[in-house]
Amino acid sequence: MFDSSQANKPDITGRAEIETLVNTFYDRVRDDAVLGFIFNEVAQTNWTTHLPKMYAFWETVLFRTGGFTGNPMAAHAKLVPLTDMGRDKFDHWLQLFRSTVDDLFAGERAEHIKNCAADMANVIYSRINQVPDPRFDPANLTPEQRERYARYKPPPVV
Numbered sequence: 001m002f003d004s005s006q007a008n009k010p011d012i013t014g015r016a017e018i019e020t021l022v023n024t025f026y027d028r029v030r031d032d033a034v035l036g037f038i039f040n041e042v043a044q045t046n047w048t049t050h051l052p053k054m055y056a057f058w059e060t061v062l063f064r065t066g067g068f069t070g071n072p073m074a075a076h077a078k079l080v081p082l083t084d085m086g087r088d089k090f091d092h093w094l095q096l097f098r099s100t101v102d103d104l105f106a107g108e109r110a111e112h113i114k115n116c117a118a119d120m121a122n123v124i125y126s127r128i129n130q131v132p133d134p135r136f137d138p139a140n141l142t143p144e145q146r147e148r149y150a151r152y153k154p155p156p157v158v
């Protein structure tokens, strides 16, 4: 259905929009009642290093550039003995991520980044909590996921 509130928003076209998205998202995360303390107190995140890492991560996902070389599975597995990293937390993270994207952007890449975040949240959640679920195994992509990833063509980075 056509959503008129999205009509005049730009799509994500390059690094500048990724930085805006990541900065806005983590500003909200830091102040979030459910997620804030995991970063601020449990992980004691160094934002000066975390934010550039996340720019590189999303640039790599969307544009296949960006040079991300981290290890998301290990970074989240490390948190499991320290705090609850259950389904509710991931659902809340995703809701905040989706609403941040929708507040700022609209278009093919905006949709793609939300879908990628949801796919990755499922994989990270099930692996780190050892809840094996064949639906979340990257080896078992659904026809819809296969078609979506095959259709997606990264634009040239601006």
Ligand code: HEM
Binding pocket: 035, 038, 039, 043, 044, 045, 046, 050, 053, 054, 057, 069, 070, 071, 072, 075, 076, 079, 085, 089, 090, 093, 116, 117, 118, 120, 121, 124
């Ligand atoms: C419950 C949801 C989540 C929580 C509480 C969470 C929390 C964290 C924390 C605390 C870190 C470490 C930051 C530091 O270095 O201090 C981290 C790293 C990271 N997170 Fe998440 N995260 C969540 C979901 C996700 C999802 C769904 C994605 C991907 C779509 C993601 C992507 C990343 C990446 C790429 C890193 C950097 C990994 C590295 O250092 O190599 N996170 N996250």
